[in-house]
Amino acid sequence: MSLIASLSLLIFFLLLSPPAMSATATDDEPPTAYELLSDYNFPPGLLPKGVVGYELDRSNGKFRAYLNGSCSFSLEGSYQLKYKSTISGYLSKDRLTGLSGVSVKVLLFWVNIVDVVRSGDDLEFSVGIASATFPLDNFYESPQCGCGLDCVNGQVRKLKLNPSVSSI
Template identity: 65%
Template sequence: MSFSALLLLLLFSPTIGAVTGAPTAYEMLERFHFPEGLLPKGVIGYELDPSSGKFRADLNGSCSFSLEGSYQLNYQKTITGYISDGRLTELHGISVKVLFFWLNILNVVRVGDDIDFSVGVASASFSLDNFFVSPQCGCGLDCGDLRLRKLKLGKENPSLSSV
């Protein structure tokens, strides 16, 4: 095995990457000025081409949940797209239910303390505070331990009470 092949294996293998201290997918999101809560719990690995920003994140299965009882989200087992500072573009693998229709989330852009989600012809903006905690498949943020963590964050910092 050549040195470059070994280096690629070390960089992109989730198991070996954890041993070498490679950043997690959640830490990579933060490096691009996004909160970790854009991804649900359960990311088992990712790949990122630093020159193009093309990425792939793998979950341990497809994932669905509701947020605050109003938005239903669905993450496929594999999510792909491009990432740059404050921008996720050409996304595949994330959809949101609007009324009776499932729409693909195509772009996510950070604008100051807000995050804009685009489904093509329409978009919606939400406060960054809503994404500090990663949702859990099946129950979103209303799971036992996540709900307690949310409440504690809100008490420690009143500006986070809408999380």
């Protein structure tokens, strides 16, 4: 898995959107953060399992998602993702910008995922100086803190990478 792929996964998790009504929510029960992502055309797997709350200012898209502590896991055994207990940024249809609280380890360095953009059936993750594009279907399942995408079998699911990796 490439550095860009790892960064993409981090951004997925950052897409925890704060409280707002969605088509799937009732008057008595606000949508989950995962349902809110769907309202903005994103898959639930951008966020890890275990979101305990969120806030969303619909006037400007500013959001905060809360985990029950920091979260980390490995993908394909060599890439590490880390989420702080609070993830924040700006959410709009097909765009997640100004992210903070999600990072990926590239070689020896931790790099922040700063933007995620949906373009058709692909998600592009940016770390500022580079970006990578992944098929949307990589993100239908939310990873779990500690073990990633396959905690039951102890296996790591490999992500598909579109051959679109670029430097800025």
